[in-house]
Amino acid sequence: MFEREKIFNRIIQRVNINLRDLNFDVSPFVTGHADLRQMSRFYAFYGVTTDIPLNLQFIHSSLAGSYFLGKCQVKNAMLYKTDIRGDELKRKGSTFQFKNFSIDLRQDEFIDIVSSALVKTLVHNFSHDPESPERFFIKNTLSLDYANIHGAPADGCFLSPFATVDLTTMRNCAIGAYSYIQAGRISHLNVQPGTIWVNSPGTFNFLYQFPQDRLQHYIKQEAGGKPEGALIDFIEKRAQAFDKVFDTAITSPPIPVPETASLDRYAVVLSETTIDENVLVAQRAYLENCTMGIGANAQENCYIINSNLQGNNVMAHGAKVVETEMEKNIFVGFNSFLVGKPGCRITIGTGCIVMPHTIIDCSEPLEIPPDTLLWGLITNKQELEENSIPLEELRVVHHSIQRGNMHFEGEGGAFVEGFKHRINHILESNGAFYHQHNNNIKGHAQNNRKLSLNNIQPYLFGEMEGVYPDITIQPQG
Amino acid sequence: MFEREKIFNRIIQRVNINLRDLNFDVSPFVTGHADLRQMSRFYAFYGVTTDIPLNLQFIHSSLAGSYFLGKCQVKNAMLYKTDIRGDELKRKGSTFQFKNFSIDLRQDEFIDIVSSALVKTLVHNFSHDPESPERFFIKNTLSLDYANIHGAPADGCFLSPFATVDLTTMRNCAIGAYSYIQAGRISHLNVQPGTIWVNSPGTFNFLYQFPQDRLQHYIKQEAGGKPEGALIDFIEKRAQAFDKVFDTAITSPPIPVPETASLDRYAVVLSETTIDENVLVAQRAYLENCTMGIGANAQENCYIINSNLQGNNVMAHGAKVVETEMEKNIFVGFNSFLVGKPGCRITIGTGCIVMPHTIIDCSEPLEIPPDTLLWGLITNKQELEENSIPLEELRVVHHSIQRGNMHFEGEGGAFVEGFKHRINHILESNGAFYHQHNNNIKGHAQNNRKLSLNNIQPYLFGEMEGVYPDITIQPQG
Numbered sequence: 001m002f003e004r005e006k007i008f009n010r011i012i013q014r015v016n017i018n019l020r021d022l023n024f025d026v027s028p029f030v031t032g033h034a035d036l037r038q039m040s041r042f043y044a045f046y047g048v049t050t051d052i053p054l055n056l057q058f059i060h061s062s063l064a065g066s067y068f069l070g071k072c073q074v075k076n077a078m079l080y081k082t083d084i085r086g087d088e089l090k091r092k093g094s095t096f097q098f099k100n101f102s103i104d105l106r107q108d109e110f111i112d113i114v115s116s117a118l119v120k121t122l123v124h125n126f127s128h129d130p131e132s133p134e135r136f137f138i139k140n141t142l143s144l145d146y147a148n149i150h151g152a153p154a155d156g157c158f159l160s161p162f163a164t165v166d167l168t169t170m171r172n173c174a175i176g177a178y179s180y181i182q183a184g185r186i187s188h189l190n191v192q193p194g195t196i197w198v199n200s201p202g203t204f205n206f207l208y209q210f211p212q213d214r215l216q217h218y219i220k221q222e223a224g225g226k227p228e229g230a231l232i233d234f235i236e237k238r239a240q241a242f243d244k245v246f247d248t249a250i251t252s253p254p255i256p257v258p259e260t261a262s263l264d265r266y267a268v269v270l271s272e273t274t275i276d277e278n279v280l281v282a283q284r285a286y287l288e289n290c291t292m293g294i295g296a297n298a299q300e301n302c303y304i305i306n307s308n309l310q311g312n313n314v315m316a317h318g319a320k321v322v323e324t325e326m327e328k329n330i331f332v333g334f335n336s337f338l339v340g341k342p343g344c345r346i347t348i349g350t351g352c353i354v355m356p357h358t359i360i361d362c363s364e365p366l367e368i369p370p371d372t373l374l375w376g377l378i379t380n381k382q383e384l385e386e387n388s389i390p391l392e393e394l395r396v397v398h399h400s401i402q403r404g405n406m407h408f409e410g411e412g413g414a415f416v417e418g419f420k421h422r423i424n425h426i427l428e429s430n431g432a433f434y435h436q437h438n439n440n441i442k443g444h445a446q447n448n449r450k451l452s453l454n455n456i457q458p459y460l461f462g463e464m465e466g467v468y469p470d471i472t473i474q475p476q477g
Numbered sequence: 478m479f480e481r482e483k484i485f486n487r488i489i490q491r492v493n494i495n496l497r498d499l500n501f502d503v504s505p506f507v508t509g510h511a512d513l514r515q516m517s518r519f520y521a522f523y524g525v526t527t528d529i530p531l532n533l534q535f536i537h538s539s540l541a542g543s544y545f546l547g548k549c550q551v552k553n554a555m556l557y558k559t560d561i562r563g564d565e566l567k568r569k570g571s572t573f574q575f576k577n578f579s580i581d582l583r584q585d586e587f588i589d590i591v592s593s594a595l596v597k598t599l600v601h602n603f604s605h606d607p608e609s610p611e612r613f614f615i616k617n618t619l620s621l622d623y624a625n626i627h628g629a630p631a632d633g634c635f636l637s638p639f640a641t642v643d644l645t646t647m648r649n650c651a652i653g654a655y656s657y658i659q660a661g662r663i664s665h666l667n668v669q670p671g672t673i674w675v676n677s678p679g680t681f682n683f684l685y686q687f688p689q690d691r692l693q694h695y696i697k698q699e700a701g702g703k704p705e706g707a708l709i710d711f712i713e714k715r716a717q718a719f720d721k722v723f724d725t726a727i728t729s730p731p732i733p734v735p736e737t738a739s740l741d742r743y744a745v746v747l748s749e750t751t752i753d754e755n756v757l758v759a760q761r762a763y764l765e766n767c768t769m770g771i772g773a774n775a776q777e778n779c780y781i782i783n784s785n786l787q788g789n790n791v792m793a794h795g796a797k798v799v800e801t802e803m804e805k806n807i808f809v810g811f812n813s814f815l816v817g818k819p820g821c822r823i824t825i826g827t828g829c830i831v832m833p834h835t836i837i838d839c840s841e842p843l844e845i846p847p848d849t850l851l852w853g854l855i856t857n858k859q860e861l862e863e864n865s866i867p868l869e870e871l872r873v874v875h876h877s878i879q880r881g882n883m884h885f886e887g888e889g890g891a892f893v894e895g896f897k898h899r900i901n902h903i904l905e906s907n908g909a910f911y912h913q914h915n916n917n918i919k920g921h922a923q924n925n926r927k928l929s930l931n932n933i934q935p936y937l938f939g940e941m942e943g944v945y946p947d948i949t950i951q952p953q954g
Contacts, residue, residue, distance in 0.1 A: 043726065048946045050936060249520065249726040249932070450937035452946070455726070459527060460927035469525045469929070473950050 004036045004466040007078055011117045014140040018156025018172045022190045026142055026158045026174075028223035030117075039080065039466030040458050042246070046072075046473070048452040052087055053108055056473040071110035078117040083283065083300045086111055087444070088126040088429070090133060098130035111136045118143050121159075122300055122317050126151040129169040129185075145227050146235075146301065147175075148317055148334055160193065161227040162219055162318070164334045164356060177219045177227070178210065180334065180357040193219075196357055196375060200418070204410030208355075208376050208387075211405070215377070218337065218359060230361075231337060234320060238286055238303065241268045260434055262448040267298075276311070280430045280445035293328070295432030297445070306342075314426050316356065324348065327370070331423045333358065340366070353391070353419055360384075373416075375406060391416050481513045481943045484555055488594045491617040495633025495649045499667045503619055503635045503651075505700035507594075516557060516943030517935050519723070523549075523950070525929040529564055530585055533950040547602070548587035555594040560760065560777045563588055564921065565603040565906070567610060575607035588613045595620050598636075599777050599794050603628040606646040606662075622704050623712075623778065624652075625794055625811055637670065638704040639696055639795070641811045641833060654696045654704070655687065657811065657834040670696075673834055673852060677895070681887030685832075685853050685864075688882070692854070695814065695836060707838075708814060711797060715763055715780065718745045737911055739925040744775075753788070757907045757922035770805070772909030774922070783819075791903050793833065801825065804847070808900045810835065817843070830868070830896055837861075850893075852883060868893050 015026050046056060055071040071086055090109040095102050111125055112135055121143045127136045128151060136153050143149060143159035152165040159165065160177035170186045176193030183199040191197075194210025219229040245251065245266055257263045258277045266283035273287045280297040281287065290304045293311030298304055303320040310328045315321065319332045323340030325347040332338065333356030340346035344362055348354070349370030360366065360378045368374065368384065373394055376387040386404040394401070397412030408415070427433060431443025458468045485507075492503050523533055532548040547563020567586040572579050588602055589612050598620045604613045605628060613630050620626060620636035629642040636642065637654040647663045653670035660676040668674075671687025696706040722728065722743055734740045735754045743760040750764045757774040758764065767781045770788030775781055780797040787805045792798065796809045800817030802824040809815065810833030817823040821839055825831070826847030837843065837855045845851065845861065850871055853864040863881040871878070874889030885892070904910060908920025935945045 041727075048934070048936075048948075050939065050941055054946070054948070247727050248724060250518075250724050452934040452936055454934055454946075455932035457525070457929040457931055459525075459929055462527065464527055469531070469931075470952055471525075471531070471950055472952075473948055475947055475949075 001463075002036070002466065003464050004039050004078070007076060007467070008036060008117060010076065011078065011115050011140070011142055014115045015142045015156060015158055018140050019158060019174060021172065021188055022174055024158065024174045024190060029144070029158075029160070029221060030142065031224070036466060039078070040460055042081070043458075044079075044456045044468065045453045046456070048454055049447070051447060052089075053091075054473065054475060055110065056471075058468055058471055071108055073110060073112045075114045077113045077115060079113070079121070080118070081121075082118045083122040084111060084113075084118075084125070085123070086125050087447075088124075089136070090127075096130070096133045098128070101130055103130060103133050105134055107134050109134045109136060112138070114139045116141045118147075118149075121146070122148045122150070124148075124150045124317070126167075127153055128167050129153050131169070144221070145232070146318055146335070150317070150334070160221050162231060162335050162357075163191075164318075166334070166356070177221050178215060178231075178335065178357055180355075182356075193221075194357075196355060198415075200410070200414070202410075204408065204412070204415045206406070206408050206415065208406040210377055218361075231320075234303070234337075238268075241270065241286065242266075242284065244268075259449075260431070260446055262445050262450075264448065264451075265453065278432050278434050278436075278443075278445050280432075280443070280448065282444075282448075295427060295430075295436075297427075297430045297432065312427055312432050314423055314430075316426075329423075330354070331419070331426075337361070351391070353423070358387075376404070478940075479513070479943065480941050481516050481555070484553060484944070485513060485594060487553065488555065488592050488617070488619055491592045492619045492633060492635055495617055496635060496651060498649065498665055499651055501635065501651045501667060506621070506635075506637070506698060507619065508701070513943060516555070517937055519558065520935075521556075521933045521945065522930045523933070525931055526924070528924060529566075531950065531952055532587065533948075535945055535948055548585055550587060550589050552591045554590045554592060556590070556598070557595070558598075559595045560599040561588060561590075561595075561602070562600070563602050564924075565601075566613070567604075573607070573610045575605070578607055580607060580610050582611055584611050586611045586613060589615070591616045593618045595624075595626075598623070599625045599627070601625075601627045601794070604630055605644050606630050608646070621698070622709070623795060623812070627794065627811070637698050639708060639812050639834075640668075641795075643811070643833070654698050655692060655708075655812065655834055657832075659833075670698075671834075673832060675892075677887075677891070679887075681885065681889070681892045683883070683885050683892065685883040687854055695838075708797075711780070711814075715745075718747065718763065719743075719761065721745075736926075737908070737923055739922050739927075741925065741928075742930065755909050755911050755913075755920075755922050757909075757920070757925065759921075759925075772904060772907075772913075774904075774907045774909065789904055789909050791900055791907075793903075806900075807831070808896070808903075814838065828868070830900070835864075853881070 057073045090096055090105050092105055092108045094105050116138050125136050138154050140156045141154045145161040147159035148164040150166045152168045154170050156172045157170050158174045162178045163175040164180045166182040168181055168183050173186055173189045175191045179191050179195040181197050194215040196208040198206040219231045221227045251265045253263050254269045257275050260277045261275050261279040263281045264283040267281045267285040270288040272289050274291045276294045278295040279292045282300045284301050285298040286303040288305045291308045293309050295312040296309040298315045299317045301318040302315045305322045307321050307324040309326045312329045313326050314331045316334045318335040321338045323345045324338050327350040329350055330348050330352045332354040336354050336358045338360045344365050347367045349368055351371040353373045355375035358375050371391045372388050374388045378384050378387050394412040395416050400409035429443050431445030433439045434446055458466050529547045534550045547566045567573055567582050569582055569585045571582050593615050602613050616632045618631045618634045622638040624636035625641040627643045629645045631647050633649045634647050635651045639655045640652040641657045643659040645658055645660050650663055650666045652668045656668050656672040658674050671692040673685040675683040696708045698704045728742045730740050731746045734752050737754045738752050738756040740758045741760040744758045744762040747765040749766050751768045753771045755772040756769045759777045761778050762775040763780040765782045768785045770786050772789040773786040775792045776794045778795040779792045782799045784798050784801040786803045789806045790803050791808045793811045795812040798815045800822045801815050804827040806827055807825050807829045809831040813831050813835045815823055815837045821842050824844045828848040830850045832852035835852050848868045849865050851865045855861050855864050871889040872893050877886035906920050908922030910916045911923055935943050
């Protein structure tokens with residue numbers, strides 16, 4: 001048996017032990033799914049800058065197409081086409097504020113990945129867990145295609161395709177396909193596919209459930225099968241364009257990039273695309289015939305096609321936007337899938353918030369008024385009505401409100417303000433405001449320019465084929 | 478000032494301090510020569526196998542296009558397009574035999590490079606220094622284009638372009654362009670360009686001196702200038718073909734390669750080239766319209782063009798062979814430049830030994846009889862006569878012999894046998910005999926197949942531009 005298979009089987013067993021109380025067996029979802037032979041096809045890479053302390057360690061591990069920017073440890077682990085950023089790890093000597101607690105950090109925060117398999121997965125490290133401020137753990141966790149562990153330490157979990165867990169520490173949970181969970185802390189939950197849940201206990205609770213039958217058109221993962229649906233087709237159709245950028249060792253930008261913007265060397269840029277000041281285009285983003293206005297960003301795994309972004313637009317990880325006009329200051333949440341068509345374009349007004357995991361798939365032109373919150377599945381004007389609310393209307397909710405499959409309770413104002421505050425933080429940390437209004441704070445757009453990227457290749461033959469060398473890469477003392 | 482310039486200037490100073498007794502100033506030879514801006518254009522790489530212990534450490538260093546295969550340390554150093562192999566480093570627990578001394582090794586041998594600049598340089602690590610069996614040092618040493626430090630620990634030395642020091646520990650020496658020195662130990666020598674010297678004190682001494690005026694046509698390095706001449710032109714004309722292989726991250730072999738042979742992914746292969754069993758083609762080798770017979774090898778920086786190698790031919794580092802027919806068991810030494818022309822081809826008989834740094838540049842067809850030793854500069858039949866000797870004739874020399882610019886004294890038999898023995902060792906360690914005559918010992922040809930190669934990129938902007946990160950890469954405990 002190949003070493004890579006031993007590693008994978010051990011991970012499956014560890015996850016099943018953790019999920020025994022839920023009576024959940026991950027085997028049928030992963031058997032025949034993760035093609036381990038792929039492991040030897042790719043190289044892994046990690047970013048090096050003079051700003052961020054690096055400390056990579058791999059033990060009996062396997063990883064491919066990864067992306068490390070900060071301290072990291074990996075043990076008995078597999079990663080595959082994984083983005084793991086460490087650029088927002090907390091530093092030694094800093095103070096982490098959590099509600100009333102001022103927590104002093106006595107060492108640099110590090111990412112720790114043990115007995116985990118993360119397939120085509122993104123891990124973002126701005127963790128908010130006050131119980132483990134110095135260690136971002138992802139122990140005994142298995143996550144499938146395009147799942148997103150965003151500032152969310154995980155232990156003993158299973159994430160289905162396109163699942164996102166955001167700013168939430170999770171233990172022993174199974175998260176269904178295309179579910180979005182932002183709930184601070186969860187444990188022993190088996191979350192159904194298409195659950196959109198934002199919970200701030202005591203303040204507000206937002207819950208939307210996708211209709212299961214209609215969600216399956218977009219993403220379906222059945223026991224014994226591979227993930228399928230329109231989302232998978234959309235990505236696979238464009239996979240070849242990425243082969244080209246990954247097969248090249250040294251690249252120069254295909255289009256002009258202003259001094260204050262950055263275009264990752266592993267992003268795809270096709271036909272008439274323009275990039276303005278303070279724009280951030282992250283790795284594995286795909287831009288085709290679009291304009292990126294000042295301060296717009298396209299984060300990891302975003303697709304922006306035949307669309308115009310006027311500026312300060314946040315396209316969160318995995319957002320897909322086709323045939324869409326975007327005015328300014330619009331937020332499009334993780335894995336949203338906005339597919340207009342020629343003649344049926346989507347127009348989104350200034351200040352709109354598209355909730356994570358929103359699908360707009362219209363066969364008529366749709367115009368979304370400014371300052372609107374959108375969620376769920378929208379395929380026509382009637383569903384737009386049902387799955388949206390003006391921010392001003394939500395702001396004055398104090399008890400609860402129900403629209404279609406969405407139920408909200410608590411303080412609408414706190415929900416809106418929290419969102420606005422976070423969007424502002426994202427824009428600022430991405431460098432969208434640099435050199436505007438006397439702002440001299442650099443963000444990712446300015447700092448990621450010309451990042452140095454080192455590659456690691458797995459063993460190419462023998463029983464270690466597809467497994468990476470056991471090495472430590474760390475700064476010189 | 479850029480950090481890379483500070484590093485370089487410090488190295489120049491250190492070398493000058495070491496060479497003060499020779500009254501030698503390296504500055505005019507390197508000023509305006511090494512284009513430090515190039516440092517940010519390239520990545521470095523190191524090989525990883527399950528066979529060879531790895532331990533890379535870089536401190537305030539800079540390196541590009543390198544090639545590490547075993548333990549290594551680098552401090553305050555610059556390397557550039559450097560090949561440093563560590564595949565023959567001696568192992569802990571083994572015994573190193575030097576004449577009557579059996580030296581037990583109490584730790585793995587490692588390569589140590591301190592305050593050094595090696596530009597387009599090859600360092601091969603099979604060291605024979607009994608005084609330092611566990612540490613291969615290259616301290617305060619500056620070596621220029623295509624110089625070759627072959628199993629030759631160096632301290633405080635300056636090597637001009639195409640200089641080779643072979644199996645010789647050197648201290649505080651300046652080695653002239655295209656000189657070849659194999660002398661066990663040397664110190665405080667200023668070696669003139671084109672000196673071919675093989676000395677085994679008490680046994681034999683071979684000395685040839687290239688005519689200075691004619692050597693300058695091939696390689697010239699004047700104070701204040703860049704190296705120039707036919708050798709430089711030859712390489713620069715073909716440089717672009719290498720850009721293509723280095724610009725590609727993932728490659729598949731351009732021609733079929735037998736299971737027992739290896740073609741390095743950083744070699745160039747053009748038009749009608751064939752590779753037979755047990756052939757080794759090392760990195761930065763260039764093959765164009767040639768046949769590589771069973772067990773033939775093309776080592777680092779070799780060029781083989783419009784030529785046929787019948788088998789078990791050794792093309793040592795930097796050998797260049799054009800329009801040449803080679804029978805079996807021929808040795809072509811380092812940096813030899815054999816340029817036949819269409820209609821004026823060179824034919825070399827079985828068992829010939831072409832001394833390192835031999836130039837054959839003929840305008841008439843040349844046929845070299847089997848078992849002949851050749852050296853020096855040969856441009857016609859008369860010079861062939863003057864610069865060659867049948868091995869049988871040399872074998873019976875017991876005192877001395879003079880031919881043209883060549884002087885030999887001592888035991889001709891010991892010289893020939895020593896050479897034959899070494900050629901046999903090279904063929905065996907390169908895997909030329911694998912699966913022949915019940916030989917099951919694998920060599921480089923079999924072991925280097927599908928070597929995993931990891932890349933390191935320098936910082937791309939700021940004052941650290943072109944300098945590599947201070948990192949340690951070592952196996953996991």
